[in-house]
Amino acid sequence: MKILVDADACPVKHIIERVAKGLNIPVVMVIDTSHILESDYSKIIQVSKAPDAVDIALINRTNSGDIVVTQDYGVASMALGKRALAINQNGRYYTEENIDLLMFERHLSKKQRKAGGRIASMKKRSKEDDEKFELAFYKLCSQNKLKGIKVSKTD
Structure with a gap:
């Protein structure tokens, strides 16, 4: 098991590292x-700015039992397809039960934006948001480590 992070705009990298460490x-x-990005704990992989390059590089390194942290529903869906676990920066677990609805909502939002509609802006991240993520992330990591999923070396 390893943790893979879609790190471009991830606001909880410091929490991920603290829990993982x-x-x-x-x-x-x-x-x-x-x-x-620099880290004394994580392996940093830098890829081109090509569309979806980060997503492809992350998914290509994902194995069953890994944990993926991403805001992108498409990346989460691909991670679930590889039997990995996925969570977003707010502590929401992506599951087989909710991913189809999330992908459909993303599709509708894209259609609305193309038609000139506005989407509600995101509120500023709070300390409570970080605490909620940390609790959910710690629970996900510790439960899967206890299941005996082999902790793997990074690529």
């Missing part, structure tokens, strides 16, 4: 060349 789980953070 405490549980001794390797972390791979994937970013594109327009971002700079």
Whole structure:
């Protein structure tokens, strides 16, 4: 098991590293060349700025039992297809039960934006948002480590 992070716009990288370090789980953070990221714990993989390059690189490194942190429903769907676990930056688990509805909502939002409609803007991230994520993320990591899923080295 390893943790893979769609790290370009991830606001909880520090929490991911803290939890992973405490549980001794390797972390791979994937970013594109327009971002700079340094870490003394995570393996950083930098890919081109090509469309979906980060998503493809992340999914190509994902195996069954891994944990993927992403805001992207498409990436989450592909992770679930590989029998990995997925969570977003707010602590919401992506599951087989909710991913189809989330993908459909994404489709509707895209149609609305193309038609000139407005989508509600995101509120500023709060300390409570971070705490909610940390609790959900710790629970996901610790439960899967207890299941005996082998902790793997990063690529």
